[in-house]
Amino acid sequence: MRRASYVIVAALVAAACVGVVAHAQQPAAPPFATTKVDGTDNVYVFRYGNHQSMFVVTSAGVIATDPIGYGRPQAVVTYVDEIKKVTPQPIKYLVYSHHHFDHIAGGKPFKDAGATVVALKRTQERLAQIKDPHTVMPDETFDGHRTITLGDTTLELTYVGLNHSDNSVVMRLPKQKVLFAVDFIPVGSFPGRGMIDAYPLEWEDSLKSVMSMDWEKLIPGHPGAPNGRLGTKQDVQAFLTLLQDASAAVKTEAQAGKCWDAVEKDLKLPKYESWPGYAAGLPMVLRRYCALWGRGT
Ligand SMILES: [Zn+2]
Numbered sequence: 001m002r003r004a005s006y007v008i009v010a011a012l013v014a015a016a017c018v019g020v021v022a023h024a025q026q027p028a029a030p031p032f033a034t035t036k037v038d039g040t041d042n043v044y045v046f047r048y049g050n051h052q053s054m055f056v057v058t059s060a061g062v063i064a065t066d067p068i069g070y071g072r073p074q075a076v077v078t079y080v081d082e083i084k085k086v087t088p089q090p091i092k093y094l095v096y097s098h099h100h101f102d103h104i105a106g107g108k109p110f111k112d113a114g115a116t117v118v119a120l121k122r123t124q125e126r127l128a129q130i131k132d133p134h135t136v137m138p139d140e141t142f143d144g145h146r147t148i149t150l151g152d153t154t155l156e157l158t159y160v161g162l163n164h165s166d167n168s169v170v171m172r173l174p175k176q177k178v179l180f181a182v183d184f185i186p187v188g189s190f191p192g193r194g195m196i197d198a199y200p201l202e203w204e205d206s207l208k209s210v211m212s213m214d215w216e217k218l219i220p221g222h223p224g225a226p227n228g229r230l231g232t233k234q235d236v237q238a239f240l241t242l243l244q245d246a247s248a249a250v251k252t253e254a255q256a257g258k259c260w261d262a263v264e265k266d267l268k269l270p271k272y273e274s275w276p277g278y279a280a281g282l283p284m285v286l287r288r289y290c291a292l293w294g295r296g297t
Helices: 002-024 071-088 108-112 121-132 201-210 232-255 261-266 278-295
Strands: 032-036 043-048 052-058 063-067 090-095 114-120 140-142 147-150 153-159 169-173 178-181 217-220
Touching: 002 090, 002 232, 032 071, 043 071, 052 071, 052 217, 063 071, 063 278, 071 108, 090 108, 090 147, 090 217, 108 121, 114 153, 121 140, 121 153, 201 232, 201 278, 261 278
Parallel strands: 063 090, 090 114, 114 140, 178 217
Antiparallel strands: 032 043, 043 052, 052 063, 147 153, 153 169, 169 178
16 A cells, blocks of 8 residues: 555656656747647638737638738748648738737738738728838728628628727638637737727727627637637636726726826736736736826826
């Protein structure tokens, strides 16, 4: 009996050591990766560094999204090459998720390949103001909702209101029950810099709209935590709760006259301490809610 216990303990210790060693030796993620979404036969995630986008191979060509080429044109060349490795079909569309350059700069290789660039009308207005030399202007725009049907595939584009930006588009594949939504639904991580130009109250409503849609898997614009996972409706609910908790915490302090300095220095959200990005993101979250509840903006 004693000997058996010893063997079990030794085995557990050995397993724990192997676990530690395996973890220590885990290689860094490769610079880019193309991954087919489980349960589909034509939906892919292209990741480059810490950004990612979705592409769909249909019977009549490819629908690509966000070129993710800000400050790194080679990412877009790689993206087009990766699509060509998967299919000989031509790239017919490039759809923008919202106007932020880290997601949509660098689209020229798609344009050169013959893609029609599609964006929300408000996205085009934003781009026309700034005239970023590296960002391709849309060829076609829409307001509210548009459906792209290509071969055997339907992709729905829907504006779900103000949130992380004023022009975030949700892309839904109804048959595959897959959603691509960028930046306004972080999967498993704490929000940060993206709060700066966000609309916090309306954001909550847009998350509720997304939860009312019919889908099962969410491809986020940045790899989900942990391990680059995709998201579920539980992640949307968890993030909505996070925004509500942060908002309520700051509201109380703001209305007691504690914004900006005291809140930014002292307020913590311990429930979210373990979320990746918490330490760096907390000051930005607090500042945005101070602007809302302590200033009225
Ligand atoms: Zn963004």
